[in-house]
Amino acid sequence: MKIVCIGSGNVATHFSNAFKSAGSELVQIWSKNPEHAAELAIKTGAKPIADLKEIDNNADVYLIAVKDDAIEEVIAQLSAVKGMIVHTSGATDIDVFPATIAKYGVLYPLQTFSKHKAIDFNQVPLCIEAKDEEILKSLKSIALMLSPLVYEVNSEKRRILHLSAVFACNFVNHLYTLSNEILQRNELDFEILRPLIMETAEKVQNAFPVDVQTGPAIRNDEQTITKHKELLSNMPELKDIYETLSKSIKKTH
Amino acid sequence: MKIVCIGSGNVATHFSNAFKSAGSELVQIWSKNPEHAAELAIKTGAKPIADLKEIDNNADVYLIAVKDDAIEEVIAQLSAVKGMIVHTSGATDIDVFPATIAKYGVLYPLQTFSKHKAIDFNQVPLCIEAKDEEILKSLKSIALMLSPLVYEVNSEKRRILHLSAVFACNFVNHLYTLSNEILQRNELDFEILRPLIMETAEKVQNAFPVDVQTGPAIRNDEQTITKHKELLSNMPELKDIYETLSKSIKKTH
Numbered sequence: 001m002k003i004v005c006i007g008s009g010n011v012a013t014h015f016s017n018a019f020k021s022a023g024s025e026l027v028q029i030w031s032k033n034p035e036h037a038a039e040l041a042i043k044t045g046a047k048p049i050a051d052l053k054e055i056d057n058n059a060d061v062y063l064i065a066v067k068d069d070a071i072e073e074v075i076a077q078l079s080a081v082k083g084m085i086v087h088t089s090g091a092t093d094i095d096v097f098p099a100t101i102a103k104y105g106v107l108y109p110l111q112t113f114s115k116h117k118a119i120d121f122n123q124v125p126l127c128i129e130a131k132d133e134e135i136l137k138s139l140k141s142i143a144l145m146l147s148p149l150v151y152e153v154n155s156e157k158r159r160i161l162h163l164s165a166v167f168a169c170n171f172v173n174h175l176y177t178l179s180n181e182i183l184q185r186n187e188l189d190f191e192i193l194r195p196l197i198m199e200t201a202e203k204v205q206n207a208f209p210v211d212v213q214t215g216p217a218i219r220n221d222e223q224t225i226t227k228h229k230e231l232l233s234n235m236p237e238l239k240d241i242y243e244t245l246s247k248s249i250k251k252t253h
Numbered sequence: 254m255k256i257v258c259i260g261s262g263n264v265a266t267h268f269s270n271a272f273k274s275a276g277s278e279l280v281q282i283w284s285k286n287p288e289h290a291a292e293l294a295i296k297t298g299a300k301p302i303a304d305l306k307e308i309d310n311n312a313d314v315y316l317i318a319v320k321d322d323a324i325e326e327v328i329a330q331l332s333a334v335k336g337m338i339v340h341t342s343g344a345t346d347i348d349v350f351p352a353t354i355a356k357y358g359v360l361y362p363l364q365t366f367s368k369h370k371a372i373d374f375n376q377v378p379l380c381i382e383a384k385d386e387e388i389l390k391s392l393k394s395i396a397l398m399l400s401p402l403v404y405e406v407n408s409e410k411r412r413i414l415h416l417s418a419v420f421a422c423n424f425v426n427h428l429y430t431l432s433n434e435i436l437q438r439n440e441l442d443f444e445i446l447r448p449l450i451m452e453t454a455e456k457v458q459n460a461f462p463v464d465v466q467t468g469p470a471i472r473n474d475e476q477t478i479t480k481h482k483e484l485l486s487n488m489p490e491l492k493d494i495y496e497t498l499s500k501s502i503k504k505t506h
Contacts, residue, residue, distance in 0.1 A: 014443050017448055049262055068477065091469075091477045111449055123448045132459045151445060157459045160439040161446075163481050167432035167491075168446050170468030171498045172425050177462040177505060179420035186413040191361060192404060193414075194422050194458050195376045199365055200422045201454035205447050206370075209430040213366055215423030216344075224321065237501060238420075244497055245424045248490060252430060 001142070002083075004028045005046070005057060006074055007065035008036035010113035011088050015063055015146075016044045018121040022145040027056050054076040059083045061142060063107070065141050068092050075101070084135060084142075090162030093155035105130035105139045108158055121146050127153035127161065139243050178238055185235075210252065217249035254395070255336075257281045257309060258299065259327055260318035263366035264341050268316055269297045269397075271374040275398040280309050305330040313394060314335045316360070317394035321345050330352070337388060337395075343415030346408035347382050358383035358392045361411055365422050374399050380406040380414065429490055438488075462506065470502035 001024040004015060005016050008031035016026055026046035031037035034050040041048035049055065055122075057080050064074055064087040071087050077124045078085055084103040087096065090110070097104040107218065108127040113119060127145045128150060130136035136152070145149045176197060203212050216224040225246060232239035254277040258269050269279055284290035294301035302308065309317075310333050317340040319328055324340050327410035328350060331338055337356040340349065343363070350357040361380040363375040379396045381403060382387035389405070395499035396403040408412065423502060429450060433443045456465050466500060469477040485492035 006419050068474070081281070091480065096416060108447060110421060112452055112456065114460075114465055117456060117459075119452065125445050125448055127445075128379070149445075149448070157439060157441060159480065159484060160441060162433060162477075163443075163484050164432035164435040164446060166468055166481065167428050167435065167451055170447050170466070170470065170502070171494075172270070172428050172450075172453050173457070173462050173466055173468075174498055174502050174505070175428065176422050176457050177466065178501070179417035180462060182413060182417040182420065186410060188410060188413060188417075190461060192315070192360050192378050192380075192402075193417060195378055195402070196364055196418055196422050197425075197454050197457060199376070200371065200425050201450050203365065203370060204429050204450060207367075209426050209433060210366055211427055213423070215419055215431065217423065218322055221321070222413075227344065227412065228348055228419065231416050237504065241424075241497060244494060247433070248494060249423070251454060251490065252427070 001025065001061065002027045002056075002059040004030070004059040004062045004081075004083075005065065005244075006030045006052070006062060008033065008040045009065060010115055011109065012063070012065035013040055013043075013115070014113045014119055014121070015065060015088065015109070016040060016046070018124075018146045019063075020044050021121070024061075024145070027059050028054075032053070055081065057081045057154070061086065064088065072096055084139065088103070088140065090127075090165065093159075094131075095155070097131070101131075101134050103131065105135055106155075106158070107139065107143060108153070108161075110161055110165060122148060125149040125151060125217055127151050129154055129158065147228055178241065182232075182235070213249065213253060215249070217246040218253050220250070254278065254314065254398075255280045255309075255312040257283070257312040257315045257334075257336075258293070258297075258318065259283045259305070260314060261286065261293045262318065263368055264362065265316070266293055266368070267328060267364070267366045267372055267374070268318060268341065269293060269299070271377075271399045273297050274374070277314075277398070280312050281307075283308065289369075308334065310334045314339065317341065326347055332365065337392065339392065341378075343411055343418065346412075347384075350384070350406070354384075356388050358388055359408075359411070360392065360396060361406070361414075363414055363418060378402040378404060380404050380411055382407055382411065389468035431494065435485075435491070462502070466502065466506060469504070470499040470506050473503070 015190040026044040029037045029041045029046045030049045036049035060083045062085040086105045086107040110125040130139045279297040282290045282294040283302045290301035313336045315338040339358045359382040363378040394431045431432045
């Protein structure tokens, strides 16, 4: 199978590697930054292109992995391609594709990708949606080459998944950042917290988080909560977050 | 080494198992709930006791793993014991021990324990503090029997660690709960989010969270943020948390 990858960021990089590992041929990589395209092209054996006019119209899949607000513009330049065009965005509906395009779909990876961290693509949930049933069927077989975790999800539900991922990933990472801020201010090393962070994530792999909540708020341990708020008196923003989340825990339980 | 365990909850259970695995003898388990004491005693080969007056005064270590507000009361009943008394609380200072006690210290596990999930104690950071240098030295060798991750931490810093753990564990788990709430309202399964949760925790095992932050807030993607707030319009509490944390991410970066 011949793949053209449009984009050269984290999502583009990890998809390109996954397609290559699955035995597909990366024919071209496009990026608005020619150096980025060249860098990813070297790694994957593809040809870097700097202009979408140079695109090979005979590939099987055109994977769009660019910023959300650039997707529409990219699609407008792909009117002559014969293969299936897919975007990879959680927050972009399928109707970003005009009906004039023959084969299109969405291949949204519900995962967080980092430039310098390899990922086991077998653990990446892939959410698929397509123009029609037939295209969905072929998109599904393409997705299954990359990961066994393939889910059919329409645009409305994909938006919801993306939103819930903001809570479970982006906001969670920010809480890690805040806890490190507290440690640093007191000359303590983040290293000591890492096993707790792993265990907290592992606990909910076989349980629902609501059933494994711990800490002072769920115990209504007002004495500890008061002490913690005192410790945060010189960090008003963190104190506010502490109060908001403690209140929310009490309300949930 | 002979251990008496005072308490029968999650911390008491995991410590008892760890001591047993390390070759120590669990001689007695006390709990204010005799059934709980009996249950843990059967598993560890200890004798359950219902009254602290029955305590064996000749053990080497008396591990207090009861609720924070019961620690002082328990200590008051241990005046005749000859071994080292340690409490396991993150939020309780070492000065909860009266100076009349010969050997005392703190053995605080910076980890979250669940009743039905086994834990690799080799991955549990143990924070130790003791009455004097000599006792600290023996407490350190005891702690090293259980885990290689032993840190000397005074009461002031232990309070800080406990506070940062509330952010990195308790609040994080609550964000998992909120993301599941969003999914459930829309008939989506939490299963699909679990790989993302693991990867988010794994990413910070070899990086600082501030360096791997992703999501709409750090990208200043106002279009997506507005869409998300609309999706949360019927969940005002979650909308409030979304706004608070997005604002905090922008401020940090």
